[in-house]
């Protein structure tokens with residue numbers, strides 16, 4: 001019996017990383033009948049299959065975390081990737097200019113799924129992005145200023161990735177492929193091309209792929225991250241996805257305060273006196289409104 005990590009689902013089976021290299025494995029017996037669905041990121045137990053060089057998946061380890069996407073046309077959700085250790089939200093300081101609302105949304109998705117998030121601020125050669133860096137450091141997020149083209153900050157970013165399973169997400173053109181190539185030269189991801197996600201049709205199935213790193217850890221390419229589970233988050237829990245709001249909410253007059261129009265709201269007061277960043281609060285209100293009009297907004 002050996003253990004492995006599911007990298008990708010293929011036509012005939014799963015591509016699995018093991019200590020002895022990559023193997024192909026299929027579901028057999030109990031795992032096939034009532035067991036949990038096996039998804040990318042799952043840690044599985046494998047047995048050599050007598051019929052050839054295939055392996056049989058005979059057990060799935062309990063998941064540490066799970067990212068799931070809402071099914072477009074109905075209720076319920078589809079698991080996308082398991083055991084992600086961190087979400088790396090990536091932005092550039094210029095070209096394209098940063099969109100704080102989008103950064104906040106991606107951070108909130110990570111928080112709502114109980115996965116630690118860090119921020120990668122790329123293209124510091126074009127603009128140092130000091131304000132952006134300070135804004136998120138103040139909230140408490142680890143921030144990594146980088147230049148993928150000049151090599152600035154790459155060693156620090158790499159240290160944060162090695163040994164962990166990371167989802168790297170952010171808008172097109174911020175330099176995700178460039179940064180990952182700089183960190184792991186063997187990857188040879190294409191740079192400057194519009195990524196597949198933009199071209200993806202509405203009903204195309206998108207699945208995640210895990211890429212093993214030489215020094216340990218995995219990078220997860222999951223095209224639909226921005227569609228991943230913020231939906232279904234109870235309104236009252238949204239403020240908890242803004243770490244700087246957390247110590248304040250107990251001081252609001254009402255226990256069910258949504259920090260919008262309620263009187264004696266500690267969050268609103270903190271925004272007024274500058275303790276909480278106004279832009280972050282705006283992002284909160286936008287997401288609150290979206291959640292209030294769900295499920296439509298998430299389809």
Ligand SMILES: Nc1nc2c(ncn2[C@@H]2O[C@H](COP(=O)(O)OP(=O)(O)OP(=O)(O)O)[C@@H](O)[C@H]2O)c(=O)[nH]1
Nearest residue numbers: 123147148149172173174175176177178191192195
């Ligand atoms: N000046 C500068 N340009 C960069 C940097 N990183 C990436 N670029 C350039 O930005 C453009 C987009 O880079 P990509 O790595 O393809 O961006 P991406 O985030 O992977 O984009 P998608 O795959 O479309 O999501 C390319 O022309 C890169 O050469 C950087 O640190 N500084």
Ligand SMILES: [Mg+2]
Nearest residue numbers: 176177190195
């Ligand atoms: Mg890319």
Ligand SMILES: [Zn+2]
Nearest residue numbers: 252257259265
């Ligand atoms: Zn409040």
